[in-house]
Amino acid sequence: MAFPVTRLRRLRRTDQLRNLVRETRLTPEAFVYPMFVCPGEGVRKEVRSMPGVFNLSVDEAVKEAQEVHSLGIPSVILFGLPDRKDEVATGAWADDGIVQQAARAMKRGVPDLILMGDVCLCEYMSHGHCGIVKAASTPKSLGAAARDAMNTARVVAVRNREEKKKAIEALATVVTRAAQVEFEIDNDASLELLARTSVSLTRAGIDIIAPSDMMDGRVAAIRAALDEANFINTPILSYAAKFASGFYGPFREAADSAPQFGDRRSYQMDGANLREAMREIELDIEEGADMIMVKPAMPYLDVIAAARDRFDLPLAAYQVSGEYAMIEAAARNGWIEHDRVMMEALLSIRRAGASIILTYHAKAAARLLA
Numbered sequence: 001m002a003f004p005v006t007r008l009r010r011l012r013r014t015d016q017l018r019n020l021v022r023e024t025r026l027t028p029e030a031f032v033y034p035m036f037v038c039p040g041e042g043v044r045k046e047v048r049s050m051p052g053v054f055n056l057s058v059d060e061a062v063k064e065a066q067e068v069h070s071l072g073i074p075s076v077i078l079f080g081l082p083d084r085k086d087e088v089a090t091g092a093w094a095d096d097g098i099v100q101q102a103a104r105a106m107k108r109g110v111p112d113l114i115l116m117g118d119v120c121l122c123e124y125m126s127h128g129h130c131g132i133v134k135a136a137s138t139p140k141s142l143g144a145a146a147r148d149a150m151n152t153a154r155v156v157a158v159r160n161r162e163e164k165k166k167a168i169e170a171l172a173t174v175v176t177r178a179a180q181v182e183f184e185i186d187n188d189a190s191l192e193l194l195a196r197t198s199v200s201l202t203r204a205g206i207d208i209i210a211p212s213d214m215m216d217g218r219v220a221a222i223r224a225a226l227d228e229a230n231f232i233n234t235p236i237l238s239y240a241a242k243f244a245s246g247f248y249g250p251f252r253e254a255a256d257s258a259p260q261f262g263d264r265r266s267y268q269m270d271g272a273n274l275r276e277a278m279r280e281i282e283l284d285i286e287e288g289a290d291m292i293m294v295k296p297a298m299p300y301l302d303v304i305a306a307a308r309d310r311f312d313l314p315l316a317a318y319q320v321s322g323e324y325a326m327i328e329a330a331a332r333n334g335w336i337e338h339d340r341v342m343m344e345a346l347l348s349i350r351r352a353g354a355s356i357i358l359t360y361h362a363k364a365a366a367r368l369l370a
């Protein structure tokens with residue numbers, strides 16, 4: 001039946017009618033609030049590129065967790081800023097690691113809050129990568145590098161200072177390139193550390209283990225280690241389809257986890273690949289994931305929708321730091337209406353099919369929904 005019998009505007013006439021026929025609803029129960037825990041006492045340091053988000057010492061984190069809980073948000077996910085970093089991510093799996101300390105204190109202070117533990121190594125590695133780094137090629141001796149450079153460099157007649165400077169610079173570049181070591185992230189060696197981290201976090205009181213490293217086989221390795229340690233009831237929420245994304249920028253400041261060299265494209269997913277995302281998710285489910293996640297959220301709503309369509313596990317989406325920062329920045333400039341855009345963004349993620357939303361907007365959104 002078409003117009004004029006059918007008029008879709010009939011059900012849009014009033015607030016009450018619109019509310020009655022609304023297909024998607026947001027509730028604070030869907031939110032998980034990410035928190036960054038740092039050493040010290042009384043520390044509450046705002047992240048420059050994420051206004052309203054703080055690095056918190058354990059005591060402040062407990063206070064924040066109480067506030068989160070009082071707003072009806074059921075869960076937080078913890079990230080740590082260790083006081084020291086090394087080549088084996090000791091801070092990730094040590095008994096007195098910063099997240100372990102926070103988990104113990106939060107379990108005492110806010111026992112009903114579900115604690116998720118992000119499992120990754122980048123925040124604890126001196127090089128900032130999510131796994132163990134090994135050399136993929138042996139460095140050449142400086143002499144060999146220089147010989148190669150001489151062979152590669154073009155012989156040019158130098159007529160003035162400017163040209164001489166240029167020639168020297170070109171030669172230096174060739175020598176550096178020849179002497180450089182290529183690195184790779186050692187997948188299988190990293191699994192042991194991820195498993196060890198998961199057991200340590202669970203022992204400290206973390207309720208849900210959430211691996212975000214994107215190493216192949218990590219879910220199975222973590223499941224086996226948890227079961228071995230008798231934590232058979234600890235669920236795994238796997239960051240199953242995590243894309244290499246420019247939207248993570250502000251997080252790297254918040255968690256001080258930017259890679260010191262290279263990037264994460266050899267382990268995080270290519271943003272162009274939807275079918276591969278389905279394979280990633282499928283494999284994580286086979287390995288024993290209890291819940292799955294797509295990250296980031298808004299640039300990958302189609303991936304969320306496809307995952308919802310195809311898999312029956314609880315589905316989470318991570319609205320990442322860059323998504324948050326864009327909304328905050330534009331609103332601060334008076335270019336968009338903060339609350340309206342925030343809720344519209346969250347609603348889009350929910351509508352795409354995510355039932356759990358990890359978001360820095362959790363507190364502000366929960367206040368609006370109250």
Ligand SMILES: [Zn+2]
Nearest residue numbers: 120121122130
């Ligand atoms: Zn990482």
